[in-house]
């Protein structure tokens with residue numbers, strides 16, 4: 001393997017935190033290059049040359065390959081650097097259940113979450129954004145409720161006591177969502193318990209807790225949990 005570190009394009013309040021947590025959890029060397037989405041740096045030609053999809057994060061491997069899609073990168077890192085540890089191996093009984101919930105999260109919970117953050121992209125008239133925002137919040141809340149139901153029966157982690165990359169994904173998104181869906185921490189005890197287990201991980205936990213703190217500080221919403 002090459003001696004080059006990984007290069008992670010991310011920073012700020014973005015889902016790059018999930019990849020960063022994985023790099024920490026696996027004790028891998030990496031360099032973080034901050035791309036400021038508030039300044040539209042992710043739309044500039046320099047960044048589009050790295051990730052033509054125009055989103056954060058992107059990860060350049062020591063071998064020089066560029067990967068994108070947060071969940072794909074997280075799972076790829078787990079399979080590559082700790083096979084069968086942070087994700088059940090393909091021949092393990094838990095693999096199917098793991099993949100179901102991992103993909104439920106990316107395919108079902110993330111789309112309404114994205115609409116919450118960018119409602120203006122889903123309207124043709126400017127005056128429809130409030131309705132899109134409200135509907136997206138309701139849809140996201142309903143999907144988080146499905147996860148809450150599953151975790152309350154099978155938790156605290158999504159495979160009971162076994163910590164995987166899926167729990168990291170749930171945990172950082174619970175923080176991320178705090179900006180608009182206060183009740184993720186206030187009203188979803190099973191998801192909160194999963195977050196707490198993830199935040200107690202010695203390697204990646206401190207990063208997760210710092211991320212939660214940053215989201216809390218950047219949001220002016222008075223109802224955020226202390």
Ligand SMILES: N[C@@H](CCC(=O)N[C@@H](CS)C(=O)NCC(=O)O)C(=O)O
Pocket residue numbers: 013014015016037042054055056057068069070071114
């Ligand atoms: N499906 C992609 C979506 C990535 C994504 O939407 N990233 C956000 C940051 S969390 C972003 O780049 N937003 C800027 C934009 O949508 O213009 C993934 O999960 O990695």
